[in-house]
Amino acid sequence: MSIDRRSFVTAAAAVGALGTGALTGRAAFAQQPAGKPVRVGGTLALTGPLSATGLVHKLTGEIYVEQLNQRGGLLGRPVEWVLKDDQSKPDLARTLYEQLVTADKVDLLIGPYATGAILSAMGVAQRYNKTLVHHTFGIPSLAKYDQQFPAWSLGPDPEKSMPAMVLDMLATSPKPPKTIAIVTSKFPSVHFVALGVREVAKQRGIKEVLFLEWDFGNRDFGPIAGRVKEANPDFIWNGAIGLEGNQLLDAMKKIDYAPLHHFYHVPAPAPMLKAPEANGALATTIFEDHPPFTDNPTAAEFVKVYRERAAKAGMPDTAVETQAAASFSAWQIIEAAVVATKGLDDKAMAAWLRANKVDTIQGKLRFNERGNFGDDLGKVKQVQNGKWVVVWPKEWAAPGAKLQTRGVAS
Amino acid sequence: MNFPSATLLAQSVLAGLFTGALYGLLGLGLSLSWGMLRQINLAHFALAFLGAYLTYELSSHRGIDPLLTLAVIVPLFFVLGVALHWVLTRFRVSPFNSLLVTFGITVIIEALLQWTWTADYRKLESSYAEHKLQIGPLFLPVPELITLVLGVGISLAVWFALRSTDLGKAMRAAAEDAPIAAAFGVNQNALALMLSGLNAALAGVAGVCIALAYTLSPSQIYAWIGVVFAAVMLGGLGRPLGPLIAGCVIGVTEAVTMTVTAPSWAPLVSFSLLMFVLLVRPGRVA
Numbered sequence: 239m240s241i242d243r244r245s246f247v248t249a250a251a252a253v254g255a256l257g258t259g260a261l262t263g264r265a266a267f268a269q270q271p272a273g274k275p276v277r278v279g280g281t282l283a284l285t286g287p288l289s290a291t292g293l294v295h296k297l298t299g300e301i302y303v304e305q306l307n308q309r310g311g312l313l314g315r316p317v318e319w320v321l322k323d324d325q326s327k328p329d330l331a332r333t334l335y336e337q338l339v340t341a342d343k344v345d346l347l348i349g350p351y352a353t354g355a356i357l358s359a360m361g362v363a364q365r366y367n368k369t370l371v372h373h374t375f376g377i378p379s380l381a382k383y384d385q386q387f388p389a390w391s392l393g394p395d396p397e398k399s400m401p402a403m404v405l406d407m408l409a410t411s412p413k414p415p416k417t418i419a420i421v422t423s424k425f426p427s428v429h430f431v432a433l434g435v436r437e438v439a440k441q442r443g444i445k446e447v448l449f450l451e452w453d454f455g456n457r458d459f460g461p462i463a464g465r466v467k468e469a470n471p472d473f474i475w476n477g478a479i480g481l482e483g484n485q486l487l488d489a490m491k492k493i494d495y496a497p498l499h500h501f502y503h504v505p506a507p508a509p510m511l512k513a514p515e516a517n518g519a520l521a522t523t524i525f526e527d528h529p530p531f532t533d534n535p536t537a538a539e540f541v542k543v544y545r546e547r548a549a550k551a552g553m554p555d556t557a558v559e560t561q562a563a564a565s566f567s568a569w570q571i572i573e574a575a576v577v578a579t580k581g582l583d584d585k586a587m588a589a590w591l592r593a594n595k596v597d598t599i600q601g602k603l604r605f606n607e608r609g610n611f612g613d614d615l616g617k618v619k620q621v622q623n624g625k626w627v628v629v630w631p632k633e634w635a636a637p638g639a640k641l642q643t644r645g646v647a648s
Numbered sequence: 649m650n651f652p653s654a655t656l657l658a659q660s661v662l663a664g665l666f667t668g669a670l671y672g673l674l675g676l677g678l679s680l681s682w683g684m685l686r687q688i689n690l691a692h693f694a695l696a697f698l699g700a701y702l703t704y705e706l707s708s709h710r711g712i713d714p715l716l717t718l719a720v721i722v723p724l725f726f727v728l729g730v731a732l733h734w735v736l737t738r739f740r741v742s743p744f745n746s747l748l749v750t751f752g753i754t755v756i757i758e759a760l761l762q763w764t765w766t767a768d769y770r771k772l773e774s775s776y777a778e779h780k781l782q783i784g785p786l787f788l789p790v791p792e793l794i795t796l797v798l799g800v801g802i803s804l805a806v807w808f809a810l811r812s813t814d815l816g817k818a819m820r821a822a823a824e825d826a827p828i829a830a831a832f833g834v835n836q837n838a839l840a841l842m843l844s845g846l847n848a849a850l851a852g853v854a855g856v857c858i859a860l861a862y863t864l865s866p867s868q869i870y871a872w873i874g875v876v877f878a879a880v881m882l883g884g885l886g887r888p889l890g891p892l893i894a895g896c897v898i899g900v901t902e903a904v905t906m907t908v909t910a911p912s913w914a915p916l917v918s919f920s921l922l923m924f925v926l927l928v929r930p931g932r933v934a
Contacts (some may be wrong), residue, residue, distance in 0.1 A: 287867040457871065461903045
């Protein structure tokens with residue numbers, strides 16, 4: 239972590255004062271945007287297997303664009319979001335980005351979410367020398383294009399930094415793990431981190447008692463749960479994506495097994511909250527909608543509006559967490575680059591972004607390491623009494639929240 | 649590699665049987681439709697998920713016991729099945745084209761599910777999920793037991809009905825040689841409508857089982873197609889016990905593979921088994 243909570247809150251307050259003023263009070267006095275709209279094009283998985291999360295990004299983008307226009311748009315012009323449905327298909331995302339550049343002739347590009355679709359969009363952006371800011375790209379080593387900018391502060395080497403952070407935290411628990419089971423989907427963006435966990439655990443002298451991989455889309459987690467139970471590790475690193483975390487928890491519950499420490503790489507946040515057996519589950523995050531994150535007025539205002547709109551849209555989870563925060567940050571990055579360069583020139587924006595830091599609701603982002611990633615601003619959250627709360631690093635913990643091991647606080 | 653304990657192996661076999669029973673239940677209607685009506689009904693999977701979502705809705709928001717939703721879902725789906733067959737015969741859809749038409753219906757139903765319940769995950773919280781039986785070191789979760797009992801019971805009932813009742817014999821005769829059956833007074837059209845209704849009702853029952861044991865999202869319709877088709881082909885078209893037996897063979901094979909080797913090998917082993925059986929005994933295993 240390169241920034242501490244105090245400097246974040248100070249910076250956030252400054253940005254927030256600017257942002258919230260713009261979002262609320264000042265909106266009424268902002269100059270009405272006029273002229274030809276600045277068109278920002280992108281795709282999202284509005285249908286298909288990734289669409290549950292796609293709706294989070296859609297809602298976030300709608301809120302941001304609406305508020306951006308209320309405070310004067312970009313360069314005094316209104317902002318129009320040209321959004322297409324990539325149906326959760328990376329190949330379709332490629333075609334649609336091609337359309338956005340050549341047929342729709344959008345001024346700027348904003349990325350889809352999910353690594354596969356972002357890679358597709360990145361290829362098109364590179365072909366046309368467009369700058370691409372994207373939401374949640376999971377494999378920094380694959381981000382080769384120098385005009386792409388990640389909004390998810392994963393750091394350049396998450397396969398090292400993420401397990402190190404989680405094991406640092408567990409070392410403070412009353413029962414630090416001496417053995418580990420690493421079970422993982424072979425989905426690329428979680429698999430390489432699971433392989434990194436093997437190395438980090440080995441370096442720390444934690445004995446690996448089980449390593450299992452399954453294909454994405456696996457339905458039967460009973461045998462995997464049985465093997466975990468038989469290995470009985472102190473800590474399970476679950477390279478699960480989406481529902482897989484719930485499926486393994488459910489399968490373990492059916493054979494009467496409750497793990498001691500258990501981490502899920504990319505869980506489905508809402509279903510995990512609703513499963514009683516998930517109490518104590520750990521995951522990584524860049525933002526949760528509780529203090530100190532919401533001490534930033536921009537973040538607080540966004541959380542408030544998002545909750546209202548998500549409830550109105552009938553979404554089962556109305557909390558702002560990693561996906562919505564990364565999405566919001568992507569728009570913040572675009573706005574910052576346009577404002578700073580006073581134009582829509584892709585090369586100028588890219589050069590500015592590589593040389594400067596951008597204040598976002600997840601913290602200050604920089605883009606000057608491998609794949610234009612910067613600091614790993616990840617935190618660890620835990621399900622406690624039906625809520626996700628950040629427990630690590632301690633300065634980012636929710637008020638009064640501490641790491642719990644089977645319901646007992648560290 | 650550590651060899652798994654006997655308890656772990658036995659628990660895996662049970663898990664495979666439970667999963668296999670659901671493969672069998674899903675495959676039963678598909679097999680009858682394909683074998684006796686000459687319709688490759690891909691919409692069967694979409695109907696099953698529609699049944700699962702209705703179960704979720706009726707149980708979560710109307711407070712109806714999930715098993716009691718069968719009283720609504722079975723007749724409703726019977727009517728849907730009748731309507732589907734009427735449309736397919738009215739427009740003289742060929743067996744191959746039925747694959748395309750029912751794929752289209754699947755996409756429409758998926759869109760309807762997403763429009764109604766959104767793409768977010770939905771989980772039916774029922775009291776059944778909290779219960780499990782224990783026999784020695786082995787655990788038998790109640791939702792999976794219900795699926796197994798329904799799968800075995802319904803497959804046996806359909807097998808008995810087709811084999812031993814006049815109605816069943818008439819259906820088999822119509823499927824075998826429609827003109828000759830008609831010459832003996834069999835009303836082929838009425839029987840086909842009835843059989844299509846039964847198949848859709850079976851999809852509804854499978855949907856209730858899916859809702860009891862799995863988290864729902866519209867796109868998961870497609871996750872079942874490959875393995876259930878394998879169970880249907882292994883079991884033999886139009887054979888009521890075939891999908892159940894083949895489903896259990898696949899389920900147990902996959903579960904034991906996951907227990908003994910890497911879980912990612914499971915699909916490879918089950919589909920290798922399918923190819924082997926089709927080579928050795930073309931057509932079916934059951």
